[in-house]
Amino acid sequence: MQQSITENRVSALVLGEDTRSFLSVVRSLGRAGYEVHVVCYDQTSPALASKYVTTAKYYNYQALTAEDWLSSVLALIERYQFDLIIPCDERAIYPLWSAKSRLPAHTQLAIANQEALDCLFDKWKTKQVAINCDVSVAQGHTECLEQASFTHLHQLYGLPFVIKPLQSFEETKLSQRQKVAIIHNESEFNDYCLGVDNQREFLIEAFFSGRGEGLSVFAIEGDVYAAFAHIRVAEPSSGGGSSYRQSIPLDEELLAATQRICRATNLTGVAMFEFRRGEKEQWILVEVNARFWGSLPLAIYAHVDFPRLYADYLVTRQKPEKKYNHYRPVLARALTADIYEMKREYEQLNATSSSWSARKHLIKRLFQLVNSLTPRETIDTFMLNDLGPFYAEMLGLFNAFFLSKLAKLPWFIQLRRWRTNRVLTRLFKHNPKRRILFVCYGNIMRSPFAAVCFQESATQQDIPLAWDSFGFHLIEQRACPDSAFQAALELGEDLSHHQSKWLSQYDLNETDIVIYFDQQNRGKLKAYYQVNHAFCAADLLDDQFPNASTIDDPYGRGMEGVVECYTEISNSVSGLLKVYKGAVHS
Numbered sequence: 001m002q003q004s005i006t007e008n009r010v011s012a013l014v015l016g017e018d019t020r021s022f023l024s025v026v027r028s029l030g031r032a033g034y035e036v037h038v039v040c041y042d043q044t045s046p047a048l049a050s051k052y053v054t055t056a057k058y059y060n061y062q063a064l065t066a067e068d069w070l071s072s073v074l075a076l077i078e079r080y081q082f083d084l085i086i087p088c089d090e091r092a093i094y095p096l097w098s099a100k101s102r103l104p105a106h107t108q109l110a111i112a113n114q115e116a117l118d119c120l121f122d123k124w125k126t127k128q129v130a131i132n133c134d135v136s137v138a139q140g141h142t143e144c145l146e147q148a149s150f151t152h153l154h155q156l157y158g159l160p161f162v163i164k165p166l167q168s169f170e171e172t173k174l175s176q177r178q179k180v181a182i183i184h185n186e187s188e189f190n191d192y193c194l195g196v197d198n199q200r201e202f203l204i205e206a207f208f209s210g211r212g213e214g215l216s217v218f219a220i221e222g223d224v225y226a227a228f229a230h231i232r233v234a235e236p237s238s239g240g241g242s243s244y245r246q247s248i249p250l251d252e253e254l255l256a257a258t259q260r261i262c263r264a265t266n267l268t269g270v271a272m273f274e275f276r277r278g279e280k281e282q283w284i285l286v287e288v289n290a291r292f293w294g295s296l297p298l299a300i301y302a303h304v305d306f307p308r309l310y311a312d313y314l315v316t317r318q319k320p321e322k323k324y325n326h327y328r329p330v331l332a333r334a335l336t337a338d339i340y341e342m343k344r345e346y347e348q349l350n351a352t353s354s355s356w357s358a359r360k361h362l363i364k365r366l367f368q369l370v371n372s373l374t375p376r377e378t379i380d381t382f383m384l385n386d387l388g389p390f391y392a393e394m395l396g397l398f399n400a401f402f403l404s405k406l407a408k409l410p411w412f413i414q415l416r417r418w419r420t421n422r423v424l425t426r427l428f429k430h431n432p433k434r435r436i437l438f439v440c441y442g443n444i445m446r447s448p449f450a451a452v453c454f455q456e457s458a459t460q461q462d463i464p465l466a467w468d469s470f471g472f473h474l475i476e477q478r479a480c481p482d483s484a485f486q487a488a489l490e491l492g493e494d495l496s497h498h499q500s501k502w503l504s505q506y507d508l509n510e511t512d513i514v515i516y517f518d519q520q521n522r523g524k525l526k527a528y529y530q531v532n533h534a535f536c537a538a539d540l541l542d543d544q545f546p547n548a549s550t551i552d553d554p555y556g557r558g559m560e561g562v563v564e565c566y567t568e569i570s571n572s573v574s575g576l577l578k579v580y581k582g583a584v585h586s
Helices: 002-008 021-031 065-081 090-098 116-119 123-132 150-157 186-194 252-265 296-301 306-316 335-350 355-373 386-404 412-429 446-460 482-491 520-526 558-584
Strands: 011-018 036-038 053-057 084-087 141-142 161-165 179-184 203-205 211-220 223-234 244-248 271-279 283-289 332-333 377-379 435-440 466-471 513-515 534-535
Touching: 002 223, 011 021, 011 065, 011 090, 021 123, 021 296, 021 306, 036 065, 065 223, 084 090, 084 306, 084 466, 090 283, 116 123, 116 252, 116 271, 116 283, 123 203, 123 252, 141 482, 150 161, 150 179, 150 203, 179 186, 211 252, 211 306, 223 252, 223 306, 223 466, 244 296, 252 271, 252 283, 252 412, 271 306, 296 306, 296 332, 332 355, 335 355, 377 435, 412 466, 435 520, 446 466, 446 482, 482 558, 520 534
Parallel strands: 011 036, 011 084, 036 053, 332 377, 435 466, 435 513, 513 534
Antiparallel strands: 141 203, 161 179, 161 203, 211 223, 211 271, 223 244, 244 332, 271 283
16 A cells, blocks of 8 residues: 555545644655645744745644635645645644545545544534443533532532533634633632633533543544553643653453444544543543544554555545554654653642752752653654754754843844834835734734824824734734733823724735734734835834833733833834934835
């Protein structure tokens, strides 16, 4: 089968962004001889550095609406007539499944069958299937949080208890992953309710203390052809994916339970069954991900190549000649996630125990990194014949831990300001009729004030530049908070008529100059948008603010904090206009 695929160069489109499932699928198919194309949500993803990526498009739900995203992807599929499409998470699975009738007749879609999708992408339905298959689960029920009482839930399940959205993503909000919460007290319960749509039903369960175990499968019509088990070596106390995993032998009891659910849903596709094992070897099923999962690099490193098994079956419709239930003992680490997990563990121990205990634990965890040099362990991004993603990840860590500190040094700030002045001068000389866009996170505090400052000053100085302001927040038509309105009045500006706008890719022109305010803004622009000319507002400040490397969000800092922020913004706008006048009148 390898030979025929290589000769025919079967084309595959993979959709995702991470260095775990997405990169693993890209590499697996590339090594198998497939021609791999990708739609990546994040333009800065290290996975894009893989030599197996033939072409890349950057469609995402930050810069595009769900309708525009799907239209763009379908147009891409229609143009290139891919043989195989593999979506790596729900952001692509949901829309592509709903539009499957619009795909070319020969195109194979790597999404589980309808029966499995209906059951395994809904946590409550998964629970019911598990109960019917005699698989242990935590005690739980569904309830609208609007009607839920912390006292009642505490009495029912004790503390902590768990709140789970029924789906990880809502089909109408594919830009935002819904979070599971482990609730320890009433304050955490109230905070969680404030951050979600509490009129929707949630799954509420008793907390089951234990170690996370995963059992991953590839099945055809309910029959399991490949199975792989792992445990979490490093596991966040608040829940979520593990950054450090280890393969373990298959447990016959868990495998039998998994097979019963596969048969009950007639599963054709891949899935990862997440279990928790507590004291006395008791265990429960936590949830099922009927798609490629975060610990996929570990399975492939152990020589259970789920992506290739699934892809080869879809392309040839031939079942594997044997079943894959044996593999070698290995470990794999998501390096960036694990380093941040070490940092979190250190800070938590330092706060709850002692600095000595925290340092001792950190040293132990750091020494574990040496194990990555042995054949028994790997890093998710590392592959000797495809080092690009590993180098890109290391560069990202270097930027996060070194360049972020460097950026705050006075000499570096002055260097950035000199460079910004020089580049803007060149741009204005080349084309003085540009549009200025001010962009912050919510478009309710910094960017609208910058826009009104710019409008007033440009009008007074007879400068013919167009302007506008936007935010990254997807909810539009929000008014400025009262503190912003009052602070603007104090500085002679009026924000009373402002309503927020979301920045889409269609709002950006090639010649626009985008002014952002902090590193979070910069990160979103780099990751999600095609922007030709973007500059930090702090780089336009004068010597009145010699040490300011960013103009931070004043939200929640009170009137005094907002006035300080707006004073900086006013100074920055003056700096921008000064550069313009110097460029066009020189």
